[in-house]
Every structure is written in structure tokens, then in C-alpha cells.
Amino acid sequence: MSKNINVALIGNPNTGKSSVFNHLTGLNQKTGNYPGITVEKKQGVCRLPRGVKARILDLPGTYSLNASSVDENVVVELLLNKKDKDFPDVAVVVSDVENLKRNLLLFTQIKDLNIPTILVINMSDRMRRKGIRIDTHKMELLLHAKVVLVSARKNVGIDVLKEHISAYKTISTKACLDIKRIDQEYFGSLERTFPNQSLYKLWLVITQDVNFAKIERKRMEAEDANHLRSSSFLKRLQQKETIKRYQFINSVLKDCYVKDSSKATDLRGRLDQILTHKFWGFVIFFVVLLSIFQALYDWSSVPMDFIDTSFVQLSDWAKTSIPSWMAPNLIAEGIIPGLGGIVIFVPQIAMLFLFISILEETGYMSRVVFIMDRVMRRFGLSGKSVIPLISGTACAIPAIMATRNIENWKERLVTILVTPFTTCSARLPVYLILISLIIPDERILGANLQGLVLMVFYMLGFAMALLAAFVLHKIMPQNQTSYFVIEMPNYRIPLLKNVLLTIVEKTKSFVLEAGKVILAISILLWALASNGPGETFKNAPREVAKSVAVSDAKYDQKLNAYKLEHSYLGIIGKGIEPAIRPLGYDWKIGIAIVSSFAAREVFVGTLATIYNVGEDKDETIKKRMAAETYADGTPVFTLASGLSLMVFYAFAMQCMSTLAIVRKETNSWRWPAIQLVVMTAVAYLGALVTFQYFSL
Amino acid sequence: MHLTLADLEVGEAATIDSFDIEQLPMKLIEMGCLPGNEVRLLHLAPNKDPLYLNISGSHLAIRRETATCIHIRKEDE
Numbered sequence A: 001m002s003k004n005i006n007v008a009l010i011g012n013p014n015t016g017k018s019s020v021f022n023h024l025t026g027l028n029q030k031t032g033n034y035p036g037i038t039v040e041k042k043q044g045v046c047r048l049p050r051g052v053k054a055r056i057l058d059l060p061g062t063y064s065l066n067a068s069s070v071d072e073n074v075v076v077e078l079l080l081n082k083k084d085k086d087f088p089d090v091a092v093v094v095s096d097v098e099n100l101k102r103n104l105l106l107f108t109q110i111k112d113l114n115i116p117t118i119l120v121i122n123m124s125d126r127m128r129r130k131g132i133r134i135d136t137h138k139m140e141l142l143l144h145a146k147v148v149l150v151s152a153r154k155n156v157g158i159d160v161l162k163e164h165i166s167a168y169k170t171i172s173t174k175a176c177l178d179i180k181r182i183d184q185e186y187f188g189s190l191e192r193t194f195p196n197q198s199l200y201k202l203w204l205v206i207t208q209d210v211n212f213a214k215i216e217r218k219r220m221e222a223e224d225a226n227h228l229r230s231s232s233f234l235k236r237l238q239q240k241e242t243i244k245r246y247q248f249i250n251s252v253l254k255d256c257y258v259k260d261s262s263k264a265t266d267l268r269g270r271l272d273q274i275l276t277h278k279f280w281g282f283v284i285f286f287v288v289l290l291s292i293f294q295a296l297y298d299w300s301s302v303p304m305d306f307i308d309t310s311f312v313q314l315s316d317w318a319k320t321s322i323p324s325w326m327a328p329n330l331i332a333e334g335i336i337p338g339l340g341g342i343v344i345f346v347p348q349i350a351m352l353f354l355f356i357s358i359l360e361e362t363g364y365m366s367r368v369v370f371i372m373d374r375v376m377r378r379f380g381l382s383g384k385s386v387i388p389l390i391s392g393t394a395c396a397i398p399a400i401m402a403t404r405n406i407e408n409w410k411e412r413l414v415t416i417l418v419t420p421f422t423t424c425s426a427r428l429p430v431y432l433i434l435i436s437l438i439i440p441d442e443r444i445l446g447a448n449l450q451g452l453v454l455m456v457f458y459m460l461g462f463a464m465a466l467l468a469a470f471v472l473h474k475i476m477p478q479n480q481t482s483y484f485v486i487e488m489p490n491y492r493i494p495l496l497k498n499v500l501l502t503i504v505e506k507t508k509s510f511v512l513e514a515g516k517v518i519l520a521i522s523i524l525l526w527a528l529a530s531n532g533p534g535e536t537f538k539n540a541p542r543e544v545a546k547s548v549a550v551s552d553a554k555y556d557q558k559l560n561a562y563k564l565e566h567s568y569l570g571i572i573g574k575g576i577e578p579a580i581r582p583l584g585y586d587w588k589i590g591i592a593i594v595s596s597f598a599a600r601e602v603f604v605g606t607l608a609t610i611y612n613v614g615e616d617k618d619e620t621i622k623k624r625m626a627a628e629t630y631a632d633g634t635p636v637f638t639l640a641s642g643l644s645l646m647v648f649y650a651f652a653m654q655c656m657s658t659l660a661i662v663r664k665e666t667n668s669w670r671w672p673a674i675q676l677v678v679m680t681a682v683a684y685l686g687a688l689v690t691f692q693y694f695s696l
Numbered sequence B: 001m002h003l004t005l006a007d008l009e010v011g012e013a014a015t016i017d018s019f020d021i022e023q024l025p026m027k028l029i030e031m032g033c034l035p036g037n038e039v040r041l042l043h044l045a046p047n048k049d050p051l052y053l054n055i056s057g058s059h060l061a062i063r064r065e066t067a068t069c070i071h072i073r074k075e076d077e
Helices: A017-025 A070-080 A097-112 A124-130 A136-143 A158-166 A184-193 A199-207 A211-223 A231-256 A267-275 A280-321 A328-343 A346-362 A364-377 A383-391 A396-405 A409-421 A427-438 A449-475 A496-530 A534-538 A540-547 A555-566 A568-575 A577-583 A587-595 A602-610 A618-627 A639-651 A656-666 A670-695 B026-030
Strands: A005-011 A029-033 A040-047 A053-058 A090-096 A117-122 A132-134 A146-149 A257-259 A485-487 B013-019 B038-044 B051-055 B058-062 B070-074
Touching (some): A005 A070, A005 A158, A017 A117, A097 A117, A097 A231, A117 A136, A136 A231, A199 A211, A199 A231, A346 A364, A346 A383, A364 A485, A383 A396, A383 A409, A427 A449, A540 A555, A555 A568, A568 A577, A587 A602, A639 A670, A656 A670
Parallel strands (some): A005 A053, A005 A090, A090 A117
Antiparallel strands (some): A132 A257
8 A cells, every 4th residue: 555645735825825725635625723823724635646645735825934924834843844744745836927936935945955846837827918938847957846837727737736746756856055155154164063964954943933943953052052143143144045045046047937028918007006096995995895794784684594593493393392301401492592503603704705715816905905004003903904803893703713814913813802892793683672772763964863873883893993902002012023014916816616615614614613612602501591599490380370370371481581580590690780780780681691691692582581572573572671660660771771781782792602713713711711801891881981971 | 315115206116225134024035125126116005104016026015114124226326
């Protein structure tokens, strides 16, 4: 039996590396995380000619082996450590035909590690339009590597690539650059101290801050610390190294690469002129956003309603049809609604990623980052934070997942932490019912007052997110210099296959990862709501039967309300009443707040249960809420308490799905915990001030 | 007085002269920002920051603070 070949797919961002990966592996791919960090690890299997199998590892996009982000560290770490189980037998470096010179820099670095290397020149379908001709045969001789012209878009060259991979043993491992030429003295002495070792590898160990290099550096230090010089000395050598590499690349390209610029069309220039325009750039961006949100609301409501009703029906069915030994209540009231709470987000997540991946694939996203960077920087964010913040108005979960392309960890973390302040769609049902209850249906200056209040709350969310970002920016230490260098890629028509695979992958990762936590908390809340201490809870049917006949239609509703009041959840609600009285809430609202920790929209449903009216009858709940009074006859829902409640929902972190995804993205419970505590505190104070102010 | 990248007008080209290596990310150098290479300012974002450049064939954007660290000489000087 032949051994599987380990293939590492390496390349600069925007070279179509993932298209090549998708072509090689099809749906035979899985995504995980590298241990301890949040970098995605994409792996797949490719069948090669003659029954050989290749394990393809799609490494994060990197510009060079001088790593400057967590993603890039992964690449260096793997390529230095020959003992790693993923260490490649052959490296496939993917390059873009139009940026070949720059892409070859990384190629020469990989070659210098003496790994057999295949150069893929992707997007070869654009060559004619751009007036480019390449003599691949000559290039192979000059680079001592295999060179394949590939068009992932037109599915050209993939088979040749597979042939080369299976014949990797015949590829030369000769280096491109004699590294001693950078600095004879330094590298000569390095070679004398550590003979028989690859000089370039030693050089990377000295200069790179990845774990493997740190360990190796300690070993070197023990032998001879002479070579670990100041960082500015090393950086100067790195610059010299880069110059030498470009000299080599230029000498290669001179002989085998011709570009006739007169044939090139300047679509990029013309599109950039409009899309990055001081005025029109913003107008277009605004229109694009507006269309996306219209689509998100309009297109997702049908599947979401469908999911909602299906799970309610499933739950009803389970309650009556599942035999009692299988705990039908746990299944019908805990597990099924819990699963429903996960699946309900799928349409919005899938759709948001549809749009985001289209924006990214076309290259438009980089232009948005470009025009928004200055504005966002004032708040300690980056141009790249715009999309997550705005996506947050649909749902914070996909929005937080969309922060992954912010390289600077601090900017990314701040974006993750403040995104839940934006008004997500789950707050909408809460706002709508409270507004209709406490704000008169009047017009001022021709505008609907209720609509205005709703808009104010959306703006409040954005303002709070920016304010929080500003504060975090000031108090968090800057642990790495924030350099902002972004590539402005060519405009391209998105590949359907890439878009679809992105949607599948993101949705799957949400359902599997966040889903576990959501399910667990749903079951916990169910258990708290359907169990209670002592005799009172157990005797609920008898107690209720005292006031309402068992045959009465209202009996079930009364029983549910009674049970909830005496359940653990009810006791918690009563327990927190002293704390929430200053905000204008009674214990019933307290229960609704506690139970809507799981998901905000549960608020309305819980109140319906407590006030024992049937669900799905907004009018009835509204009337019932309006009639609710304290013992002394004053109404519970007033302008003051209603606004206070809305402010609470605007700021509080009441969404376990968000906490779960933050945990996943930051790989620690620390940040979701901070988020929960701080946002709850802000919500409490905000609600307190609001209630006290409006009660005056 | 030394001209820097930040002094370029939109559409103008120049040659990179020198820079303080401490102030620049390695990534920028590797993308072709090296002495002797040609650079052209393509577009400016509002408030003239960031700058959208073509450096030796690479299209990229950098912030103004970085651009002021890169000294240039204009073709006609």
C-alpha cells in the first residue's frame, strides 16, 4: 500500500488559492481550528492518478515567510518543523499571473527550505487579455521546479497539477538563493557555528517569533548567542534578503515572461475611479448595504417563519406522541425548541455570507475598507470593522464570524466585543410590542412617532458600539504596532463554487460549534422553568383546581402560569425583584428577562405564559400588559418602565448564541464573560437612569 | 527638504529613495517598497488617508502616517 502524500497549498491572498483547493478536493474537505488559536485549518483529500491519495492542507494566505499575523505564523511554524505530522512532502505555491513577480517572493522562500515545490500560475485565462506570455519550460529550468498554468475558473491545468503532485519525488530541491550572498560575514560565521544545517532555516529560526523558532532559538543560544542580534540589525538583513530575492526573480522573469502593456485594458482604473470616489464611493456603499439588508429581512422571513412553525408543530407532536419513558417534556419543551433556536438563524447566516463572499470575491470589499478606514480609526477600529458592525443589525453571530479578516488582533477583538451593541433582529419583537404599548400612535412633523422611536433605538445601538470601541481602544494595551497595509486586488466575477462552499462551511461551523452551547442552555432553562422546590410546585394542579375547574378552557393556561411562578426560574425572578425594582420592573418581567437570556425574542413568549394568554396573539398580550397593575393599582407598563426596558434590551448581552460564538472566535471564556458582565452593567445603569429620569 | 510619499498628487509617479526601516512593516517592503522602485499614487480616500498606490506593480493601500516615512524623488528632479 502506498503512503498518502502530504501536500501544502501555499500562496499570497487573492491568488485564487481556495479555488484551486476546491478544485482539488471538491466536497472532500473539512474545516477545523489549529490547536489553541482561532486560525481555520482547511484540509481535504484529493485522488491522484494510479490510486494514490493526497492530503491537501490549505494553509492561510501569506505574503512571505516573515510572518506578521497569527495566520502567517501557522505557515512558518509548519514549514520549519519537519516532525509535524502535516509537514508537506511537496509544496504547491499558488500565484496570480498578474502579480507573478510579487508572488514569486514567497515561492523562492519555500524553495530555499529545500522542499519540492510546484508553482501554480493561476488565472491563466486572463493572460491574453492582459497581453502576457510565459515560457513555462524555461521557467521550470530557471526555478528548478515544476510550473503549471492553471485556470481554476475554466478548470484548466488541474489534471497536470495532479500529475506533478504524484511525481513529487522527481522535483529538484535546489534552493533559489545562496543566502550567504546577503551578508558574507554574518552567514559565514553562522555556517561555521552550525555546520550541516540549512542556513535559511537557521535564519528563519533567528528572525521568526513562532513557537517552534523560540524553542530552537533557546538551543542555539546555549551553543552560541552571537547570532541573535538586535532586531534592527536583523530587519536590515531581511531587507537585503528581499532585494536579493527580487534580483533573482527579475533575472528569471526577464527570460521567460513578456507583458505587452498596450494590450491591457484598464477596467480596474475605471471602476476604482467610481468606487473609491469621495462622494460616489459612499453613495454606492450605502446603496449596496441598503439592498443587502432589505434582502436579509425580506428573503429570510419566509424560511424563518417556516422553521419556526415547523418546530412548534414538531414540539406539539412530540408532546403527544412520544412515549412517557422517553421524557416527552424534555424533548418537546427543552430539546426541540433548543434545536429550533439554532436552526432559525441558519437562513440569515447563510444569506449574509452569500453577500459577504460575493463582496469579497469581486474585490469590492477592499475598496470599502479603503474609504472607511479613516472614519473607523477614530474609534480604535479599522476599515475592516465596517462590515461586521453593519451586519450586526441582522444578527451578531454571522457578524462576529465576519471579523476574521481583520489581521490586527486588537482591532478584531474590539470589533467582536462591541458588535453585540448593534440592534439585531431579535430585539425587534421586544421593541415593537413595547413601543406600541407606551408610545402614542401620533405624528410629529409628518413622521410617525412610533417609527421615530424605533429609529432612535437603532441609532442608540450604533452609538453605543462606537462609544464602547472608543473606550476599549483607550484602555486596552497596544501590544503590536498596528500597520495597515492592504492589497487592492483586481476586480473579478465571483466563482459560484467558492461562494457556495463558503456558505456551507460557515453555516456548518455555526450549527456545530455554537449549536452545542445553545442546546445546553436551552435544556437548562427548560429544567429551571419546569421544576420547582418543595410541595407548592408539586401540588400545582390541586392549587390551580381550587380557583378554576379542570374542565375549564383556561385551566391549562392557569396551571402553566402557576407552575412558572413556583418553578426555580420563577424563584429566581422573584429573587432579583429587589434589584430590578429601581428599573421599574416587577418579578414577572424579571422572569422574562432571565428566560430571555437565551434569546431576546423569548421575552414576549415568556410574558405571554406568565400572563397566561395564548401565544401568537399580540393584541391580547398587549391588552393584558396594558392592564397589568401593581397591588396599589398603578400600571406596570408606563412610559418610564417601558423605555427603561427597551434601553435594557438595547444594551444587555442576552444572547447565548453570541456568547458561544465569541468564545469560539476568541478561544477563551474570558472575553464572553467580560462582555456579559460589562454589557449587563451598562444595561442596568442605562435602564436605571432612564426609569428614574422619566418617572420624575 | 525631503519629499515623502505623502506629498504626491493623485496620478503622480516617483521613485522610492530611502526610508527608515524601523517605521515600515516588513510586509510593505516585501510587496515591492524598495529603494529604486517606481511608485504611483492612484487614489486618495476622504481626508487624504489612506493612500492607494501602485508600488512596482503591486496595488495596495497604506495609511498616511506610514507614507510620510518613505522618501521619494520625482522623475524630473
